[in-house]
Amino acid sequence: MTAERLPDRTVLTPLAAFTGATRIAVQGMLGVGDPAADYTGIALLSGHLAAMGVTVYPRAAAGQPGADRQLRAACLGQVRSVAWALRLLECQLSGEARAAALPASAPLAALALRLGSYWQVERALVSWLEQRLADDEREDLADRYRRALDRAPTRPHPWCPRSWPLRHVAFWLHGRWDRVLDTVDARPGAGRRLLS
Numbered sequence: 785m786t787a788e789r790l791p792d793r794t795v796l797t798p799l800a801a802f803t804g805a806t807r808i809a810v811q812g813m814l815g816v817g818d819p820a821a822d823y824t825g826i827a828l829l830s831g832h833l834a835a836m837g838v839t840v841y842p843r844a845a846a847g848q849p850g851a852d853r854q855l856r857a858a859c860l861g862q863v864r865s866v867a868w869a870l871r872l873l874e875c876q877l878s879g880e881a882r883a884a885a886l887p888a889s890a891p892l893a894a895l896a897l898r899l900g901s902y903w904q905v906e907r908a909l910v911s912w913l914e915q916r917l918a919d920d921e922r923e924d925l926a927d928r929y930r931r932a933l934d935r936a937p938t939r940p941h942p943w944c945p946r947s948w949p950l951r952h953v954a955f956w957l958h959g960r961w962d963r964v965l966d967t968v969d970a971r972p973g974a975g976r977r978l979l980s
Contacts, residue, residue: 798914798922798925798927799926800910800911801926802930803907804907806832807903814829814892819877821972822877823877823971823972824972826870826873826874826938826939826940829866829870830940831936832936833863833866833940834941834944834959835929835933835936836863836929837944837946837955839929839932840910841859843913859905859906859909860946862898866898866902869894869895869897869898870940871940872891872895873891874940876888876891913925935956937955938962938963939958939965941958
């Protein structure tokens with residue numbers, strides 16, 4: 785995956801800046817040939833997808849019918865396939881039998897393919913949503929995303945429920961349990977914030 789330069793922060797809205805920084809960090813970690821970086825990238829991307837699911841997507845659903853709902857539906861339609869590809873990469877890194885027979889680059893290539901289209905739709909949704917929010921609402925949404933990212937699950941959960949209130953319960957349970965597993969497995973970055 786190629787790294788993408790983040791534009792000058794002064795022209796970005798708060799949520800776009802946070803999600804852009806997350807995107808760039810993930811792209812800089814996954815596929816660099818270092819398992820520790822891959823695990824950290826998996827944790828950050830898993831957390832990002834979960835944080836978007838409990839902060840941004842519900843906010844987009846609360847808007848007016850139209851483009852925001854279409855963009856939200858497109859994001860949600862792609863989130864699960866990204867999570868499954870991320871899960872496959874995690875299985876390969878941890879040496880699980882179901883991923884052992886795959887070519888070494890297959891999970892990363894599948895993830896890169898799915899992420900490319902997901903990032904485009906996500907950027908469009910964030911931009912569309914922030915154009916319609918007042919300044920204080922944009923700041924609040926960005927702050928809620930950042931706080932959710934700090935507590936989010938660190939492993940992919942493609943089977944996770946996406947409907948209210950189950951998504952919040954699953955977010956909380958997976959976030960706590962993943963951190964326990966990260967500590968037990970001695971995964972890189974266990975117990976620390978992944979993005980400052």
